[in-house]
Amino acid sequence: MSSRTFRRKFRLTNVRILSQVFFFGAFIFFCWATWTSRLKGYPVSRILEMDPLVMITTMLSTGYVYRYLGWGLLVIALTLLFGRVFCNWICPYGTLHQFVGWLFNVNTTKENFDRNRYKPIYFLKYGILTVFLVMAAMGSLQIGLLDPICLMYRSVATVFSPAIDMGVDATGNAIAATGAEAFWLDQLKFAPGVPRRVFVGSFWIGMFILALVGANVFIPRFFCRVLCPLGALLGAISRFSLFRINRDVHKCTDCDLCLTRCEGAADPQSLVRMSECFSCMNCIDDCPEDALSFGIKGLDTKQVVANPEFGRRKLVFSGVIGALGYPFFRNDGTNTNETFSSDLIRPPGSVEEDEFLERCIKCDQCINVCPTNVLQPATFAEGGFESLWTPVMNFNISHCQLKCTLCSEVCPTGAIRKITVEEKLGKGEFEEAGPIVLGTAFFDRGRCLPHAMEIPCVVCEEVCPVSPKAIQTKDEEVKDVTGNIVLLNKPFMVPDLCIGCGICEAECPVKDDRAVYVTAVGESRSQERQLLLKNRFDTES
Amino acid sequence: MASKPDKPIQHPEYEKAPMDRRTLFRRIATATGLGAGTGYVSLAPANWPLSLRDNSGHRSQHVPESKAIPDFRVAKPDNIHWDVGIGRGGSVPQILRKSLDAIGGLQHYIKPGDIVLIKPNVAFDRSPALGATTNPEILECLINMILVDCRAQEVRVTDNPIESPADCFAKSGVRRATEKAGGRVYLPDTNAFRLLHTPGAKLIEHWWFFHRPFSNVDKVIGIAPVKDHNLCEASMGIKNWYGLLGGTRNQFHQDIHEIVSDLSIMIRPTMTIVDGTHILMKNGPTGGDPSNVLQGDTILSGLDPVAQDAWAFEHLLGRGKNYPAYLAKAEAKGSGKLDYEGRIREIT
Incomplete structure (x- = not known):
């Protein structure tokens, strides 16, 4: 040829x-x-x-x-x-x-x-x-x-x-x-x-x-x-x-x-x-x-x-826009350590929020891999425009599975640092650091069935995955409206044990505003967003 | 006042296009036909054929149809007078075989060509040794027996877990065991649920049921671990069927004993196998720590789920004769007899 x-x-x-x-x-x-x-x-x-x-x-x-x-x-x-x-x-x-x-x-x-x-x-x-x-x-x-x-x-x-x-x-x-x-x-x-x-x-x-x-x-x-x-x-x-x-x-x-x-x-x-x-x-x-x-x-x-048609004026002008964009985002006041949304709950392995925003590219690979669908693209509500489409956890939809670290495995930039199950649960060499905590669960006793209405429930206690359970119950016998004696297991939180996995919120039958819910405070990735004094109990380890 | 225009407004080349008679009639006929047709379907009384009329607004509401599942029970052989077989001692396959032989052997219950559905408990994303899920070794052995010894056509394994189905089946070892033995895993999806009609049930007379894998199934076997359970005291053979419920099933904690007894009549399995190899003694039903688990080395194969659970509660969990309330309720609903004396055969 x-x-x-x-x-x-x-x-x-x-x-x-x-x-x-x-x-x-x-x-x-x-x-x-x-x-x-x-x-x-x-x-x-x-x-x-x-x-x-x-x-x-x-x-x-x-x-x-x-x-x-x-x-x-x-x-x-x-x-x-x-x-x-x-x-x-x-x-x-x-x-x-x-x-x-x-x-x-x-x-x-x-x-x-x-x-x-x-x-x-x-x-x-x-x-x-x-x-x-x-x-x-x-x-x-x-x-x-x-x-x-x-x-x-x-x-x-x-x-x-x-x-x-x-x-x-x-x-x-x-x-x-x-x-x-x-x-x-x-x-x-x-x-x-x-x-x-x-x-x-x-x-x-x-x-x-x-x-x-x-x-x-x-x-x-x-x-x-x-x-x-x-x-x-x-x-x-x-x-x-x-x-x-x-x-x-x-x-x-x-x-x-x-x-x-x-x-x-x-x-x-x-x-x-x-x-x-x-x-x-x-x-x-x-x-x-x-x-x-x-x-x-x-x-x-x-x-x-040879060169792009992009003169020096345009370069300076867009540079100024970028330099202004940063303070515009950061002074928005939706996501600082003093005022942050209770829904801004990041996946396990996430680095501290400022560093997270330096790394997350909103590719949503973590959201795709999440087996429970708990990871969601953030709207403006959780962290303002700067956090749009970054991953946040929505425990009304589902929960973070105890032994799953898939999101940290697929993250290309280390916004969610690669962790092992041992590190997530605070086992083995991570015993001292303790488990990764995503947030803290709270009870709304005005909506909780055993607390407010004397109806047995405690789904939250049943599904709590840590051992010993972070949700425990006070068992009380009470007379309900029909005059019957019912045994109520009234749940309460032990916040030191809670890892914020959100399964209690996900499974709570009070479906719209849950009677137990997890908020971001106490997440272990941030020193500034802690709730409890560390090592409150000497006996707990 | 504007003066009249000199020229006519109409274009001089304008021509009238008169419609011919045939076209006119055809158009009138088409319009009448369409009008009459739409008029009929929209205005005719609801009970007339083809009528779409909905006066009350109820006709257009979707009412899902309740399905029924058959009774999967098989009569025991004539020479067997026991309802529950207990196997003890030896390797897991040996224990399983002993317990099945005590009630006449698996081949009596599963016939060649059957499609068999197995319902293990895969509720949580836990490794098998933690006792929160069914021991995959038993599952693998059982599927082997069904496919090889009984020459069944197909074995399906299914459950609707609390955590992510794919992960629960993977970490509990159930998927690997099933696929190794030649069975087929079916994971729940939005599509898989139908309303099930359970006559006599108090809470779930019509309730969402994991129906899809039941299509064309001939025999059903449940394999349940024995677990501590804060609310209903113990989760054993009957409670295992909870995993077939869909809908807002977390409401049932408000009357847990009623729902568990309802489960005993919702499904009439060919047999229930109670897995007493890893017994979750406390912190149930999730467990999570190896110290919560007791090695039991016992397997029960039962045709009477109530007697079976009573025995397991007493002898495996070691909690005496003060049975959970749901067992008495299940007995009242006719799914078995609590008094197991003389109906148990133990092979060691």
């Missing part, structure tokens, strides 16, 4: 599509495997750990690189070689955008030329990146709002996977209704094996991703071109990349056909913008004159625009 026919048959774009299918498949597989019975050592958070924006911003905010975050160097190295290949060869969110844009593109080729030309508004992502970087350096990590990988993981965890479970449920119901018994219609097969999971405020997470994906109809790759902070970071780096798209001006007839499917709006028809180019290779395919190629080329200013 001559090299000419080979080049005609072998298209780089096909290799690119294979790569996209592979990484999108891997992403879906990881989301599926982020579940207690499927998590067999798969690196389910790897795509987050490969995200260099996560690595760089957590390094800025904490000063260190947590566990596997060094994987981000891989993507940086790729970018230094080939430009923003991550955006169009790896990123699952980019793949989603490209696919949706392709599916709903009803424009003529001529209209597509204009849709794919560079527009000044595309500078915005560099502004967003600057704001996030400055805020991270000051100690508030907000990249999770817009980082494509975090956004994608979060949306799948809280919006799409519960929807799929619901669909499986409905199919199972329909099959059960027909009474079919065939092997492949075995109704027992149609079971997600999970009671229906709900996620507080996931409607808005769903609307957020729908709006961003829907924007492709108006501006192709709207998110990638205009908003993506990771794309902006890689764009800034790709100035140094070895390979780039090159246009042979002697062959070029200025037909503009290279604009038909240009994903990044990188202007291949004139001066190629290196910071915008996704290396998608579509222009090479579309060029009828073989004028475009991808190769090792220098930075001839007559050929390329």
Whole structure:
């Protein structure tokens, strides 16, 4: 085969599509495997750990690189070689955008030329990146709002996977209704094996991703071109990349056909913008004159625009916004050690709140893996805007399982530090430190059945998982309204034993405002939010 | 006053498009047909066929239909005069086999081709040695016997735990034991519950029941650990069926003895196996500390759940003849006899 026919048959774009299918498949597989019975050592958070924006911003905010975050160097190295290949060869969110844009593109080729030309508004992502970087350096990590990988993981965890479970449920119901018994219609097969999971405020997470994906109809790759902070970071780096798209001006007839499917709006028809180019290779395919190629080329200013179009004024302006953003968040007064929400209960292994906010990227992997559904994306109520979509525990929905540390295992940034069951329960070498305490349970005796209404109950005492139990009972015989003698086990708290797992609240039959409830005070991760004097009892250990 | 326009308002090229007769009739017929159809279904009295009329507002309310499950009991062999078999001494498979042989052997109860459902107690996320859940060794051995000795078609293992089902089944060792022996685990989901009709029950005459795994099942076996329980004194063979309830089942603590006796008539299992290998003596029903557990080395296979629980309460938990109130209530509801004298056969 001559090299000419080979080049005609072998298209780089096909290799690119294979790569996209592979990484999108891997992403879906990881989301599926982020579940207690499927998590067999798969690196389910790897795509987050490969995200260099996560690595760089957590390094800025904490000063260190947590566990596997060094994987981000891989993507940086790729970018230094080939430009923003991550955006169009790896990123699952980019793949989603490209696919949706392709599916709903009803424009003529001529209209597509204009849709794919560079527009000044595309500078915005560099502004967003600057704001996030400055805020991270000051100690508030907000990249999770817009980082494509975090956004994608979060949306799948809280919006799409519960929807799929619901669909499986409905199919199972329909099959059960027909009474079919065939092997492949075995109704027992149609079971997600999970009671229906709900996620507080996931409607808005769903609307957020729908709006961003829907924007492709108006501006192709709207998110990638205009908003993506990771794309902006890689764009800034790709100035140094070895390979780039090159246009042979002697062959070029200025037909503009290279604009038909240009994903990044990188202007291949004139001066190629290196910071915008996704290396998608579509222009090479579309060029009828073989004028475009991808190769090792220098930075001839007559050929390329090497730097992002983001001048010094814009840089300073967005830096100032970032510098102002930090005090705006922190002086909001919703989440200080003096005034914090009683519902701000973080998962076990979480570091102290200030440090938590330096690390949490709102990817919601912990929420996805949580087997009881107790972990929920925070709304504005728990910790203000700064804590939006970070994990909090909602004990009205469920409880934190005693011997489970899965959230700490999947956390890519160490906001939930990796802990063992021994450390969580304060056994073995952690005997002295004691168990990890999430909060403290309180009784509302005005609503508690045995206390207020002389009705036997004590579900809370039954389910209390620590030994000896933190909820104990005073047994009293009383005459109830009908004159019968009833034995009441009236529950009370031993706060020193309570670990705040919330199972008492989750199982309390007073379903709306629970008669026993856990609040954040006394959580062991914070010195400042303690309730009890340490070592109150000499005998207790 | 504005003067009259010079030109006519109508466009000169405007042409009238008269409707032909056929189109007119067809349109009238369509409109009448649709009108009459919607008129009928919305206005006709509710008892007429196809009527959608709902005068009271009750017709459109969804009333779930109560299902029933069959009686799974099997008559014991003619030469067996005992209702409860007790096995003691030896390895777990030996103890289990002894207790089953005492009531005529498992092959009498499970026939080739049966679909068998086993209900262990997997309520909590605890390792087996802590005594809060069914000993997986017994489960594995029993599934083996059902599939190999009795040549059953399928064995399903199911429970509706308090904690995360996937975790409870994994940590208690029940999933591994089941899958190793060739059984199939079914975890509860939102879809799996139906209203169950239990005639004679006081609290759960119509109640949400973990129904899905019961489809086409021929035989049901419960395997329950023996546990201390603060509210109802002891959790044994009958209390184990609590794990099949759905809905707001935590209300039942308000009348725990009534609900446990209701459970004894809710389901009539082929047999109940009471697992006295790890007995949870205190801090029940969750346990959590190995010091709460006593090694019992005893297994009971029973056709009379009441007598069986009475014996276990007395001899395994060692709490004398002052039985929990639910046993007397269960006897009154006709699910067995409390007096086990002469109906127990012990093989050591």
